Amino acid sequence: MKTMVNVALPKGRLGEKVYGMFAAAGYECPSILEPNRKLIFENEAAGVRYFWVKPSDVAIYVERGAADIGVAGKDILLEYAPEVYELLDLNVGRCRMAVAAKKDFRDNPERTLRVATKFARIARTYYAGLGRDIDIIHLNGSIEIAPILGLSDVIVDIVETGKTLLENDLEPYETIVPISARLIANKASFKFKSAEIEAIQRGLAKEVSL
Amino acid sequence: MEAKYPLKPEERVLYALRGLYRQYGYSPFKMGKFEEYDLYVRNKDFLVSDGIITFTDTDGRLMALKPDVTLSIIKNARVTAGCVQKLYYNENVYRVSGSTRCFKEIMQTGLECIGDVGLYNLCEVISLAARSLELIDENYVLDISHMGVVSALVDALGLDADARQGVLSCIAEKNADGVRKLCPDGDIDGILALIASHGPAAQVIPALMPYCDSGAAKAALDELQRVTDALAAEGLDKISLDFSIVNDMNYYNGIVFMGYIDGIPASVLSGGQYDKLMQRMGKSARAVGFAIYMDLLERLGDGERPYDVDTLLLYDDGADVAALARAVRQLTAQGKRVTAQKAVPEKLRYREIVRFDSRQGVLN
Numbered sequence: 291m292k293t294m295v296n297v298a299l300p301k302g303r304l305g306e307k308v309y310g311m312f313a314a315a316g317y318e319c320p321s322i323l324e325p326n327r328k329l330i331f332e333n334e335a336a337g338v339r340y341f342w343v344k345p346s347d348v349a350i351y352v353e354r355g356a357a358d359i360g361v362a363g364k365d366i367l368l369e370y371a372p373e374v375y376e377l378l379d380l381n382v383g384r385c386r387m388a389v390a391a392k393k394d395f396r397d398n399p400e401r402t403l404r405v406a407t408k409f410a411r412i413a414r415t416y417y418a419g420l421g422r423d424i425d426i427i428h429l430n431g432s433i434e435i436a437p438i439l440g441l442s443d444v445i446v447d448i449v450e451t452g453k454t455l456l457e458n459d460l461e462p463y464e465t466i467v468p469i470s471a472r473l474i475a476n477k478a479s480f481k482f483k484s485a486e487i488e489a490i491q492r493g494l495a496k497e498v499s500l
Numbered sequence: 501m502e503a504k505y506p507l508k509p510e511e512r513v514l515y516a517l518r519g520l521y522r523q524y525g526y527s528p529f530k531m532g533k534f535e536e537y538d539l540y541v542r543n544k545d546f547l548v549s550d551g552i553i554t555f556t557d558t559d560g561r562l563m564a565l566k567p568d569v570t571l572s573i574i575k576n577a578r579v580t581a582g583c584v585q586k587l588y589y590n591e592n593v594y595r596v597s598g599s600t601r602c603f604k605e606i607m608q609t610g611l612e613c614i615g616d617v618g619l620y621n622l623c624e625v626i627s628l629a630a631r632s633l634e635l636i637d638e639n640y641v642l643d644i645s646h647m648g649v650v651s652a653l654v655d656a657l658g659l660d661a662d663a664r665q666g667v668l669s670c671i672a673e674k675n676a677d678g679v680r681k682l683c684p685d686g687d688i689d690g691i692l693a694l695i696a697s698h699g700p701a702a703q704v705i706p707a708l709m710p711y712c713d714s715g716a717a718k719a720a721l722d723e724l725q726r727v728t729d730a731l732a733a734e735g736l737d738k739i740s741l742d743f744s745i746v747n748d749m750n751y752y753n754g755i756v757f758m759g760y761i762d763g764i765p766a767s768v769l770s771g772g773q774y775d776k777l778m779q780r781m782g783k784s785a786r787a788v789g790f791a792i793y794m795d796l797l798e799r800l801g802d803g804e805r806p807y808d809v810d811t812l813l814l815y816d817d818g819a820d821v822a823a824l825a826r827a828v829r830q831l832t833a834q835g836k837r838v839t840a841q842k843a844v845p846e847k848l849r850y851r852e853i854v855r856f857d858s859r860q861g862v863l864n
Contacts, residue, residue, distance in 0.1 A: 356765075477760070482760070
């Protein structure tokens with residue numbers, strides 16, 4: 291029986307783009323593009339089984355071995371620090387993790403900086419590196435509103451085009467780290483399916499446009 | 501003895517491992533559940549997780565539920581020139597589990613070889629690690645790395661402490677793109693080769709030779725060659741080299757290794773040489789050891805039985821108790837697992853159902 295590699299793809303635009311790279315690399319599964327609500331798709335001949343999961347959950351599926359490999363944003367990898375291999379930078383879904391604030395914001399180093407974010411760990415690591423004392427306010431969405439209402443001084447969030455920030459009178463202040471989608475692998479799966487996983491990795495590497 | 505009532509996987513493995521370690525002259529080490537907190541604070545970075553459960557003892561000392569066994573063993577080690585002290589243990593440790601961020605009780609089995617550790621001892625411990633995995637499941641992989649090779653190649657880049665740590669993390673993640681970004685102008689061919697090469701020693705070592713042709717890197721690669729040769733001579737063929745094992749260099753040096761079992765998503769075995777930890781704890785000796793995380797073995801499917809009992813013995817309210825007890829004894833004497841009930845319990849899986857009548861005994 292052919293060894294099947296389970297692939298967790300992030301639902302949404304990025305996932306579809308990434309599936310395109312898998313397909314171009316010879317791992318297509320035509321039924322995946324049919325408009326229905328199925329979540330699992332399989333191409334036994336190519337030895338791959340895809341499933342769509344919430345983007346922020348991909349790392350969990352891979353870390354716990356339900357998926358052998360997956361595609362996750364660097365933001366998720368930095369935030370949750372899952373025990374996985376990061377095999378390839380797919381160079382899609384590019385954006386950056388940045389600090390943003392109101393246009394008239396003046397940083398006062400004498401005071402504890404209040405930081406609103408979904409990415410508490412990234413923010414904490416970044417400011418610890420600067421030796422800055424901060425107060426993390428963990429939010430789950432609509433982060434941009436926090437500085438407007440005075441809930442926080444700055445926000446740490448993903449910035450793609452900067453349009454949402456602009457519309458809310460905010461501006462990016464500093465870039466913490468550039469973000470893009472990465473191919474990740476479960477550490478144990480990599481030992482037992484290394485030939486298959488590395489073949490996929492090589493195939494995808496050819497599809498990465500720099 | 502044919503196991504009539506199969507052991508759970510972790511019980512079966514524990515029993516087999518104990519036999520294996522005793523055969524090689526390892527003696528059991530039993531320790532208390534608590535240690536002084538101070539021991540762990542001094543060696544905080546050695547611990548796998550940073551959370552420790554603490555409490556105040558009756559005399560005011562701050563105590564900890566032990567998060568680790570190795571430190572306690574080293575503390576108690578007696579070192580004699582020319583000899584090694586060989587110990588094995590099976591203990592519960594208390595740490596924060598990676599994915600849930602909560603404290604968990606984890607059963608850990610392992611062994612430590614402390615003292616005048618030479619090439620033979622090193623090979624013996626690694627071979628015992630491989631054989632421990634084999635006892636768990638024949639479908640295993642033992643990955644070996646050498647911190648000397650990794651640190652020599654990273655040192656050659658001449659990076660500052662932060663960038664160095666960054667490159668080490670990338671090696672651990674097999675993240676070649678990350679290294680390219682960290683060192684856009686550096687001569688990173690050696691690091692990229694290190695990330696790309698994994699597999700049998702016969703393939704990996706020649707691939708790395710061009711980058712390890714002098715000094716510490718060559719010495720480390722030569723040692724790796726001698727160790728893998730010795731293991732191959734023992735017929736252990738599921739050992740492969742993989743340099744993504746990067747343990748803390750303040751404690752570990754030399755060879756480090758990790759074991760995987762097909763079907764368990766995380767490493768079940770982890771170990772290596774920790775001479776530097778010995779130095780830090782003021783012992784002039786070398787040491788090597790490993791630990792197996794027994795709680796992960798629950799994932800292995802065997803030990804699951806198709807039936808809860810062989811015989812379900814049904815009796816009425818008026819049944820004679822002595823006769824009923826006699827009937828149960830008769831059935832158990834035939835080697836059957838029996839449960840006596842007045843009605844059929846929901847979801848009970850039984851092989852046969854038998855009615856009991858006080859006057860006639862067991863009726864089919």
